Amino acid sequence: MTSLETEGWRSLLFVPGSRPDRFDKALAAGADVVCIDLEDAVAPDGKDDAREQTFGYLAQPRDGGPALGLRINGVDTEAGARDLNAIGGLNGADFLMLPKVADLADIEAVIAAGCDLPIIVVLESANGVLEARAIAQHGAVIAAIYGAIDLSADIGCSLDWEAHLYGRSHCALCFGAEQKVLFDSPYLDVKDLDGLKEMTSRAARLGIHARSAIHPAQLAPIHEALNPSAEEVAEARRILEAFDAAKGGVALLDGKMIELPVIKSARRVLARAGD
Structure with a gap:
């Protein structure tokens, strides 16, 4: 298992795997971590092309810059199965992101497929959040994202702060106990930078000192909210x-x-x- 320095991580920027023209821009945007996304950001009929382009890009030499990884599709999906079949040919990534992790079996499935990269999990189901302690303790897991959006769909709750107070607090405790990074979920309104900053500060008061982002413009407010005065x-x-x-x-x-x-x-x- 390759080691990866996570101390100081505050921001993770997603970039669609179907937009290789944005990969270099994402790396230069100022995020602490960049993740090329083959899952939510790619339409079903574009996943094979995105996988090929992404694997090719990751295989190219890089000279420094933020940690760069790949989010595959869920292991229980057809696209995820194709991702796992190709995982042995993945070169150049610093980490693998695994979405919709429900328990340790999902992590072991990726390892069994030949992945020896550090893993960032996305906890976005009721089962995943409830299993956060065991998941945080797994040696291959270096960080997680609290997935408020999918969790809301899973249990039928709103995206309001109060609806996720327990989930955020629970995951913050589980990953804090292991001294591992927990990223908050992306803030969907990319134009509401003040709201992003306020919600990031609120999450930090719970012990969540990092946040994922879906647009480069969100990085500065995230850093401002998380950096000490x-x-x-x-x-x-x-x-x-x-x-x-x-x-x-x-x-x-x-x-x-x-x-x-x-x-x-x-x-x-x-x-x-x-x-």
Whole structure:
């Protein structure tokens, strides 16, 4: 299994596998991760052509840039079966994204087909969300996307924030416990950048510190919402400086004792700021 550095991931940009003319643009858009999509973004009659073009593109040498991977179709679909049959010829991808993961059997099916890439799963069904703990613990899984849109269709709930509060919180806990990245679902209104920023900030307060995107214009608001403010960075530095100055003794800042959870939070802030 190839290792992949995930620390600092904030954004994942999807690009349709049927639009190879957009692949280079997606890589240059500023996302931390780029995923070529053979599933939702490709019409049924275009999947074979998209697969061929995508595999050819991924096989080309790349000089740096964001992590680049491929989302195949669900393993229980005809298109997914064709993807799995071709997986042995997939070269150059940094990861594989597996949609509609319901349990560990879906992950094992991909591995059995010859995939040795790190896997990003999409949790977009009731079964998938309920199995999030076991899925997060799987050694091949490095990250997940909370799939609010398909989950809404699966259980018949709305896309309102309240309807997904439990699902988001549960997945954040499961993947947080394994120190693995959880991306929030894409924000569908690509013109509502203020709404995107607000909802991304709200998800971050639950512990979801990354988001998937369907348009390059969404990347800046995502990063703005997730990057610590200058005030937060300055306060984190003060906390760590006071802790270091105590040299193992009781650390105080502004008359208050600095406990270990506060230190951990300060280090997390600086890590998110790239400090």
